[in-house]
Amino acid sequence: MKxxxxxxxxxxxxxxxxxxxSVGFTGSAYAASDDASAPQAHSDSxxxxxxxxxxxxxxxxxxxxxxxxxxxxxxxxxTNGVVTLTGSASDEKAKSLAxxxxxxxxxxxxxxxxxxxxxxxxSGVRTKRIVSDSWITTKVKSELLAxxxxxxxxxxVETIHGVVMLKGTLANQDAIDHVKDLAGKVYxxxxxxxxxxxxxxx
Numbered sequence: 014m015k016x017x018x019x020x021x022x023x024x025x026x027x028x029x030x031x032x033x034x035s036v037g038f039t040g041s042a043y044a045a046s047d048d049a050s051a052p053q054a055h056s057d058s059x060x061x062x063x064x065x066x067x068x069x070x071x072x073x074x075x076x077x078x079x080x081x082x083x084x085x086x087x088x089x090x091x092t093n094g095v096v097t098l099t100g101s102a103s104d105e106k107a108k109s110l111a112x113x114x115x116x117x118x119x120x121x122x123x124x125x126x127x128x129x130x131x132x133x134x135x136s137g138v139r140t141k142r143i144v145s146d147s148w149i150t151t152k153v154k155s156e157l158l159a160x161x162x163x164x165x166x167x168x169x170v171e172t173i174h175g176v177v178m179l180k181g182t183l184a185n186q187d188a189i190d191h192v193k194d195l196a197g198k199v200y201x202x203x204x205x206x207x208x209x210x211x212x213x214x215x
Contacts (some may be wrong), residue, residue: 065091068120072096075114088129089115092151094122102128123147126154146172153177153196163192168210170196175203182211 069091076082084103089096096115101185102108112126125145149172157163157170166188170182177196183189193207 065093068094068096068118070116071118072121075112075118076188079110079114081110085111085128087111089177091121092148092155094120095148095151096121096123097125097145097148098125099127100129102130105130149175149177149199149201152199156195156199157192160191160195162188163195165214166192168192172202175201176206177202177204178206178209178211182213183215186212 057101065191069089072091072207074089082102085107086100087098088100089095089101091097096118098115102111108126108128108130111128112124115121115124125148127145150170153170153172157166157168166181166183168179168183171178171180177199179192179196183192189207189210190210192210193205196205
């Protein structure tokens with residue numbers, strides 16, 4: 014009788030130890046699962062959500078903090094993550110530094126460096142802001158997407174030397190005229206070629 018009791022005690026103890034081990038492994042499994050999932054909380058969408066206004070503010074703050082740029086007068090504009098630097102830099106070194114500092118700001122996709130220096134501003138008359146074709150294309154697309162009438166229209170945009178070429182099929186002539194008018198108002202656009210915009214069904 015005593016032997017049987019002893020046997021039951023041992024069995025019960027063994028069972029509790031086994032259960033304890035089982036619980037321990039289960040807890041470890043959950044812990045590993047939690048660790049593995051932790052990095053997933055950070056995503057690229059956070060960077061993508063940074064607005065153009067915020068990027069502009071960050072770039073300005075970065076440039077102001079540079080003592081080497083104190084003698085430069087730099088304007089900053091941002092469109093869909095593309096930063097355009099305009100104005101004047103004290104020299105070529107300052108111009109390159111401004112671009113380098115801008116590129117490392119979070120959210121910046123590319124930099125259009127249109128800064129003028131004493132060496133490349135030959136006549137001193139050229140004060141108008143210079144913008145690249147890629148910047149103009151991006152800006153035109155943004156205007157078309159933001160406009161309530163042209164928002165759903167399928168229009169491709171290409172810019173060559175300031176000339177914007179529009180291509181696509183629209184509902185009517187009024188829509189074509191509206192899109193052409195929007196593109197023509199974008200800064201830096203010399204002219205708009207709408208010859209490849211067609212009326213649906215024609």
